[in-house]
Amino acid sequence: MNRQTQKRLLGIAALVVAAALWQIVAEYVVGRSFILPSVTDVAGAFVNLLESGTLVADIVVSLEHFGIGLLAALLLGVPIGILMGWFRVADFLLDPIIEILRPIPPLAWIPFAIIWFGLTTQAAGFVIFVGAFFPILTATYAAFRSVPKVFVEAGKVLGCDTSLELIRHVALPAAVPAIASGIRIAMGVGWMCLVAAEMFGVSRSGLGYQLWHNYYLHQMPNVVVYMLILGFAGLIIDRIFRNYVDQRLLRWHAGEVA
Amino acid sequence: MSGVTIRDLGKAFPKEDGTATQALEGVDLEIGDTEFICLVGPSGCGKTTLLRIIAGLETATTGAVTVDGRAVTGPDPKRGMVFQEYSLFPWRRVIDNVAFGLEMKGVGKEERRRTADRYIEMVGLSQFRDAYPYELSGGMRQRVAIARALANDPDVLLMDEPFGALDAQTRNRMQKELLSLWDQTKKTIVFVTHSVDEAVYLASRIVVLSPRPGSIREIIEIPWPHPRDRTSAEFAEVRRRVLRMIDETENAQ
Ligand SMILES: Nc1ncnc2c1ncn2[C@@H]1O[C@H](COP(=O)(O)OP(=O)(O)O)[C@@H](O)[C@H]1O
Ligand SMILES: [Mg+2]
Numbered sequence: 001m002n003r004q005t006q007k008r009l010l011g012i013a014a015l016v017v018a019a020a021l022w023q024i025v026a027e028y029v030v031g032r033s034f035i036l037p038s039v040t041d042v043a044g045a046f047v048n049l050l051e052s053g054t055l056v057a058d059i060v061v062s063l064e065h066f067g068i069g070l071l072a073a074l075l076l077g078v079p080i081g082i083l084m085g086w087f088r089v090a091d092f093l094l095d096p097i098i099e100i101l102r103p104i105p106p107l108a109w110i111p112f113a114i115i116w117f118g119l120t121t122q123a124a125g126f127v128i129f130v131g132a133f134f135p136i137l138t139a140t141y142a143a144f145r146s147v148p149k150v151f152v153e154a155g156k157v158l159g160c161d162t163s164l165e166l167i168r169h170v171a172l173p174a175a176v177p178a179i180a181s182g183i184r185i186a187m188g189v190g191w192m193c194l195v196a197a198e199m200f201g202v203s204r205s206g207l208g209y210q211l212w213h214n215y216y217l218h219q220m221p222n223v224v225v226y227m228l229i230l231g232f233a234g235l236i237i238d239r240i241f242r243n244y245v246d247q248r249l250l251r252w253h254a255g256e257v258a
Numbered sequence: 259m260s261g262v263t264i265r266d267l268g269k270a271f272p273k274e275d276g277t278a279t280q281a282l283e284g285v286d287l288e289i290g291d292t293e294f295i296c297l298v299g300p301s302g303c304g305k306t307t308l309l310r311i312i313a314g315l316e317t318a319t320t321g322a323v324t325v326d327g328r329a330v331t332g333p334d335p336k337r338g339m340v341f342q343e344y345s346l347f348p349w350r351r352v353i354d355n356v357a358f359g360l361e362m363k364g365v366g367k368e369e370r371r372r373t374a375d376r377y378i379e380m381v382g383l384s385q386f387r388d389a390y391p392y393e394l395s396g397g398m399r400q401r402v403a404i405a406r407a408l409a410n411d412p413d414v415l416l417m418d419e420p421f422g423a424l425d426a427q428t429r430n431r432m433q434k435e436l437l438s439l440w441d442q443t444k445k446t447i448v449f450v451t452h453s454v455d456e457a458v459y460l461a462s463r464i465v466v467l468s469p470r471p472g473s474i475r476e477i478i479e480i481p482w483p484h485p486r487d488r489t490s491a492e493f494a495e496v497r498r499r500v501l502r503m504i505d506e507t508e509n510a511q
Contacts, residue, residue, distance in 0.1 A: 148343075150343050150344075150345045151345065153315055153339075153341070154339070154341065156315065156333035157314075158407075158410060159334075159335040159359050165362065169358070169361075173347070173349040174347075174348075252390045252391075253348070253349075
């Protein structure tokens with residue numbers, strides 16, 4: 001048995017033991033599904049939700065919120081980060097504004113998200129945008145500031161005449177690994193904001209909304225289902241992104257740091 | 259056709275306390291077409307600064323550099339540069355590193371790959387055309403950097419201690435290869451080194467700089483043909499002369 005399968009098997013064994021313990025505690029020690037739903041309660045709730053079709057619909061809605069927010073954060077965060085990282089004047093101009101806005105917790109924007117956008121997909125997307133924007137901006141800015149000078153000078157002597165050419169052909173490719181790390185962090189933050197935004201009523205559907213709604217209905221097994229789905233979805237999104245970046249985009253970078 | 263004229267060149271770097279470091283002062287030098295010039299001198303005497311001014315990466319405080327009668331005002335692909343540090347773009351394969359300059363010129367993909375392939379072959383790395391820089395040794399990286407500079411077909415090739423980080427054997431092999439490239443391409447080469455041995459082996463003229471402020475102390479012609487014998491008596495004699503000169507400039511401080 002090699003190490004990898006050994007690791008897998010041990011992990012699965014531990015999961016099974018934990019589930020069994022959970023089941024025993026829930027059923028024989030606590031004994032009330034409201035306080036601690038058992039594994040079987042949760043599995044039953046999962047099947048019901050799946051059959052009713054709401055689960056899939058809510059996953060789609062949440063992914064939509066997430067996608068809108070992340071896309072907006074990328075479309076604004078990367079270019080502004082580039083401007084601030086490359087042009088000192090842009091840095092001087094924008095830095096104070098960014099420094100004032102950045103410490104505001106994304107969730108504090110929820111009231112205005114609702115006032116500006118109503119209870120729409122965009123409102124939830126906006127809150128996620130606020131959460132994801134700053135990590136992307138900061139990572140892009142820092143990445144551009146730390147592009148090795150010799151790459152920029154090599155670009156210049158090889159015929160990059162304008163800032164645009166240097167950014168496009170030298171600085172941006174050099175910065176991609178650090179920007180990708182920033183995007184990963186931003187996705188984590190964005191996912192947390194998603195749940196909170198939906199919970200706080202920015203939306204009338206989605207995983208976060210349903211989690212909170214089922215709490216009101218005292219359907220605690222359903223709440224656990226949504227908790228687990230949120231965790232899994234977050235994990236899967238992160239994995240997909242990481243694999244994509246590692247394998248497709250950044251073969252060269254893996255070799256550089258290894 | 260590709261002479262470099264340096265007239266009364268001076269460079270001062272302003273310091274925090276309001277004074278300035280005078281890196282170069284009153285440098286006059288006429289470099290002929292297809293010449294191989296080596297700049298030597300103690301550390302900090304302004305070799306890199308002089309090279310960077312010729313490249314257009316630094317602006318002179320006084321005086322001017324002209325190439326073929328045209329004043330240098332900024333970087334230009336007509337003046338190729340090989341840096342002391344590894345400067346290959348790590349995100350590009352060897353072939354695309356070498357083709358970079360042609361890409362910036364707007365040369366089509368097919369043609370620029372063909373040209374790049376030719377230069378990769380010239381530096382003996384055809385096997386590695388699709389490798390990423392991290393897969394190459396230090397010597398190979400500098401060979402790619404040389405091919406990348408040559409692919410732009412520059413008038414002048416500027417090299418700042420390009421073999422400084424290599425072990426002695428690799429270094430000797432690279433010197434031979436460089437001479438062969440110089441022979442094939444007929445470029446004007448300005449080569450900075452702190453190795454007097456390297457300078458005597460390569461140069462048609464050695465320019466000895468003295469520090470603070472950096473200025474030309476002496477110019478030594480070496481009319482011998484290549485390849486040169488490092489173990490010959492006359493080689494040792496010139497090497498000793500240059501070393502003594504550098505020592506004197508340092509002790510004059
Ligand atoms: N960008 C810079 N800013 C300030 N001082 C510099 C800069 N570049 C070089 N110098 C100074 O100019 C002098 C010459 O440096 P340099 O040309 O690098 O010498 P060399 O290459 O001969 O060792 C040194 O005293 C160095 O400290
Ligand atoms: Mg130097």
